[in-house]
Amino acid sequence: MSSNVSLTAVVDEGLGNSCYLVDLGDGTALVVDAPRDLRAVRAAAGKAGLRIRFAADTHLHADFLSAARQLAHDDGATVLASAAGRRAFDHRGLGEGDEVDLGGLGLTALATPGHTDEHLSFLLRDGNHPVGVFTGGSLIVGSAARTDLLGSERAEELARAQFASLRRLSVLPAGTGVWPTHGAGSFCSAPPGADRTSTIGRELATNPLLGIADEDRFVERLLGSLGSYPPYFLRLAALNRGGPPVLDAETTGSLPQLPPSAVRELRDDGAIVVDARPAHDYSRTHVPEALSIPLRPQFATWLGWLVPPEAPVVIVRNPDQELADLIWRALNIGIDRFTGELAGGVDAWGAAGLPTSATPxxxxxxxxxxxxxxxxxxxxxxxxxxxxxxxxxxxxxxxxxxxxxxxxxxxxxxxxxxxxxxxxxxxxxxxxxxxxxxxxxxxxxxxxxxxxxxxxx
Structure with a gap:
């Protein structure tokens, strides 16, 4: 990467994604594919003394809610996104070949459908020199992102589009950085253990999909590698098109404190009790029928996989577990129906004389x-x-x-x-x-x- 460009990757290990903060050299920044949980992005921008001036999204994300609308509201950022995505909030719609002057640096939109129909990659240029390309869910390190999120009936069609998109990206100069959104741990299909970023030259040498010249073989290989994915993937793209509601950060750090009797009544009426304590704590004693989803990097994935979005949720946690961390991880995937948390935790439940369970x-x-x-x-x-x-x-x-x-x-x-x-x-x-x-x-x-x-x- 050119020494004139300062780029910071902000990684969500749980969802397996990266977003990118680019210093534009004038005290402002471009952020690409920022998640709704902006705490790490804000910290990186604050450390560098940057105000976010542009927020770009490569595609309508299925695995997290985008912060683009939030950044427009909070920072006055210009949202850059595919015009074909038909987003229902203010943004600068881009298509193939459109260029954005970032002030010294430039951004060129490249149509790279496959992961989604409207997918764009963004080529970052320093003058006429290609520095790197934000590939989103197109070319990723060691692979390419899945093509079945718009339905199994379209998976092959989109895999063929992905084949063409990867070939298009592969002709960029070998030293061009490859900066994908999806990485190891993402259910959008990244191989385990892969690096988060790469270069075009390295991918040509090591990415097995780029080594397949025959389109039919490529499609067979890509579709054969696809596993299951969480059900919330089926609803987040539409929420991103409409623009997730703007959040007030001051309201995300607390929940109503519920006595054990109220939690028991809510549970019996259909609320789901989510026990976010470590598995060994749940093992020793827990509220009967509570779901064990430990607060760890993968918390959001399993919360979204096991808890329906319409279900009211009651939280159980240890005092040393940050409630704001739990809430933000849930908000990242559009879960916000928290009724409250068990006041005093499991100890209070037992002290109230209510039965407990254990799983050895x-x-x-x-x-x-x-x-x-x-x-x-x-x-x-x-x-x-x-x-x-x-x-x-x-x-x-x-x-x-x-x-x-x-x-x-x-x-x-x-x-x-x-x-x-x-x-x-x-x-x-x-x-x-x-x-x-x-x-x-x-x-x-x-x-x-x-x-x-x-x-x-």
Whole structure:
């Protein structure tokens, strides 16, 4: 990257995304693909002494709500986005070849459909020199973003568009930076462990999809790599088109404090109690039928996967867990129906004489004779190695099948234990009892028992 350009990547490890802050050299900045949770972006801009003057979105995001409208409201930022996206709020609509003068630097819109119909990449230029390209959900490090978010019936058509878009980007100079939005951990399809940024030259040398010259083979490879994704992906693009409501940051740090009796009544009336404490705390004692979704980087993903957007939510947390962090992560994916939180936490629930539940964590040597082993990892993880005889249902699909599963003693497992504890809570809500969670994952079991894992062909 040119020494004249200062760029900061702001990474959300939980959603697997990056947004970018570009110093425009006059005390202002361009931000690309900023999420609704602007705390990290604000911190980076504040540290550099920058005011955000432009907010660009590469596409109508399905995995998070955009902050573009918020930045226009708070900072007077000009929103740059595809005209074909038909956004229902003030923005500068761009199309193929349109240029934006950033003051010394320039931005050129490149039509790169595939991940979405209206997808744009933004080529950043210093004079006539291409510095880098914000590729959004087109070319990503080691792969390309999924093409099935507009429906399986359009996945092949969009995969063919993605093929053309990647070839178009590949002819940029080899030293051009590749700055994608989606990265490792994103359900928009990025390979695990990949770097967040790259260059055109590096991608030509290492990205297996760029090495496929035949369009049909490319389509087969891309579509064959697609796994499941959270259901909130199906509604966020429309919310981004309309523009998420502008938020008042002062209202996002607190919730009504609810006594145990009120929480019990709300739960019995259909509210979902979300226990955000670490899995080991949930294991020891929890409100019966509470969903275990630990407050960690992946909190938003599993909250959106397991909790319907229309459901009222009551939070349980430990005093040392930041409520604002929980609320902002939820707002990032459009969940805002928090009724309140359990005042005093689980201790107050027990002190009120209300019943509690527990879900034991067991070691590999304790599995024998405990009944069914249910592995709730993603399909690709299961295929790479699992316990012989294990039943496989992805955590995201378990709610739809939990009531149809035979009620029997069950050991839940994943890679480390958090998803397995979440799965145990889903089963408990569906009436299952005699549940346990395996400490660790299949590798830990194989090491402890000396037995081999089973792999899918």
């Amino acid at each position: 964590v067991i070691g590999p040597e304790e599995i024998g004779g405990r009944g069914r082993v249910l592995d709730v990892r993603q399909d690709a993880e299961f295929a790479a190695g699992h316990l012989p005889g294990a039943v496989h249902i992805e955590l995201g699909s378990l709610q739809q099948t939990a009531r149809d599963l035979p009620v029997e003693p069950t050991v839940l497992m994943c890679g480390h234990g958090e998803r397995a504890m979440g799965a145990a809570s889903v089963l408990e809500r569906a009436g299952h009892r005699d549940l346990a969670v395996l400490a660790g994952g299949p590798g830990d079991w194989a090491e402890a028992t000396g037995e081999g894992l089973q792999r899918e062909p």
